[in-house]
Amino acid sequence: MIYLAKRVIRQTMNDKRSVMMIIVAPLLILTLVYFLLGDSDYVPTVGINQHAIKASIVTSLKAQDLKVVNISNNHVQHAKHYLMDHQHVDAVFNLDKNSGMEITLYEASKKGAKAASEIQKAMAALNPSAKINISYVYGKQEASxxxxxxxxxxxxxxxxxxxxxxxxxxxxxxxxxxxxxxxxxxxxxxxxxxxxxxxxxxxxxxxxxxxxxxxxxxxxxxxxxxxxxxxxxxxxxxxxxxxxxxxxxxxxxxxxxxxxxxxxxxxxxxxxxxxxxxxxxxxxxxxxxxxxxxxxxxxxxxxxxxxxxxxxxxxxxxxxxxxxxxxxxxxxxxxxxxxxxx
Structure with missing residues (x-):
């Protein structure tokens, strides 16, 4: 039995592919998973019309892990078209008297999810019961x-x-x-x-x-x-x-x-x-x-x-x-x- 075990060990050690698969492959895959699924330092960009939103809301948004850019009211009202032409912007935030708070995202993605999460944190700090409607340029919120x-x-x-x-x-x-x-x-x-x-x-x-x-x-x-x-x-x-x-x-x-x-x-x-x-x-x-x-x-x-x-x-x-x-x-x-x- 010991002889057989030694023979298997020698054969495996002589097979470079087996050694690579046992030792190197798991480390390589785990490293890729770490880079791809680990915490990202990405800061989402959110477009708002600062003149149409209360200063307290603007301040709360800027206090989050967000890059806030000022856009025109026309761009806010046509957020989907704006995001299609400005894909470096991850979300557009709007505060409408009738429909309430709205977040428009380009698509369902990790970047969009982080932008929405940071905006929701900012709003929760001001009004914990605030309801925010989320829409997408491509896709829909209830999509599986x-x-x-x-x-x-x-x-x-x-x-x-x-x-x-x-x-x-x-x-x-x-x-x-x-x-x-x-x-x-x-x-x-x-x-x-x-x-x-x-x-x-x-x-x-x-x-x-x-x-x-x-x-x-x-x-x-x-x-x-x-x-x-x-x-x-x-x-x-x-x-x-x-x-x-x-x-x-x-x-x-x-x-x-x-x-x-x-x-x-x-x-x-x-x-x-x-x-x-x-x-x-x-x-x-x-x-x-x-x-x-x-x-x-x-x-x-x-x-x-x-x-x-x-x-x-x-x-x-x-x-x-x-x-x-x-x-x-x-x-x-x-x-x-x-x-x-x-």
Whole structure:
């Protein structure tokens, strides 16, 4: 028994992937969680018309963890349009004789929630029984968590499942000798990668279509944009996931090794899929989103489902997905030649 335990320990210590997964991966993930979900020093910006509000209210607002900016009465009355044009402002506060206190937020987000919370603290200090009405430019107050973050789940599930299936299938092809026999023919390595990518992309596209239709028409996930653009973004994301799985699989000899890479390849992307506002991440770590393939797909899906954007607003995200897929194709071709020497 002791001999067997020692052998297992030696084997594990000799496997760098296992050591990384046991020691480094938890520390990496916990660090990301700390940065993303820990206390933020972000100070929300609130727009008010200081001339139309009592000085005591203005003073109470400024005493909170808020940046108060003075805006015109016209902007206050048309708060939703103002927030659409001034996205650096998180909320607009208005005190109306008929409707009472009103807070208008751009969307349901961590930044908006903090702005609303600080305003409510200021009002509670003056009048604990004060009632405040909250409205949103995009979304609604009674929306469920699924409606608010549904676009994130669409992107995550599609990307993760396609990555696992394509990556493991390609590892199995190499370990079984199928790929080696295939490369003994005149076929080029680039044609091999393209063939596998196109083949698995067919199933990825079917999955993307099913997920979108099931979520919107069966689960009643709210969407204000054209479903066609959602499908296009999902399909491009699924194709990118196939190429991403193929790239990671090149560095794995077995299915187990591929699974061991998930903490370093998939989990970090979860945090850049829209769960947390990127500008709340300290040390400019939010800029890492541009090297995460899921960011482009999730951002495009959100733009259509939440904001109702069309092609002219999301074309940059779509171009980013296409560029990422092409880059992965080139990397897959080079990596196959360098690491497999077939």
């Amino acid at each position: 968590t699924f409606d608010t973050l549904g676009y994130v789940f669409l992107a995550l599930f599609s990307f993760f499942l396609v990555f696992i299936i394509s990556g493991m299938a390609l590892v199995r092809e190499r370990s079984g000798g199928t790929l080696e026999r295939l490369l003994m023919t005149p076929i080029k390595r680039s044609e091999v990668i393209l063939g596998y990518t196109l083949g698995y992309s067919v199933f990825a596209v079917i999955q993307a279509v099913l997920i979108v239709f099931y979520s919107i028409f069966v689960l009643k996930l709210s969407s204000v944009g054209n479903i066609g653009w959602i499908l296009l973004a999902m399909v491009l994301l699924a194709v990118t996931a196939v190429s991403y799985g193929a790239m990671i699989s090149v560095f794995a000899s077995t299915e187990l090794q591929l699974v061991q890479m998930i903490p370093f390849t998939i989990i970090p992307q979860v945090f850049f899929s829209g769960l947390i506002p990127l500008d709340l991440i300290p040390y400019h770590l939010g800029d890492l989103c541009y090297i995460m393939p899921i960011y482009y797909g999730a951002a495009a899906i959100k733009a259509v489902m939440v904001y109702g954007d069309s092609f002219f607003q999301i074309w940059g995200y779509l171009l980013g997905q296409i560029s990422y897929a092409l880059l992965l194709f080139l990397l897959n071709t080079l990596a196959l030649k360098k690491f497999r020497q077939l």
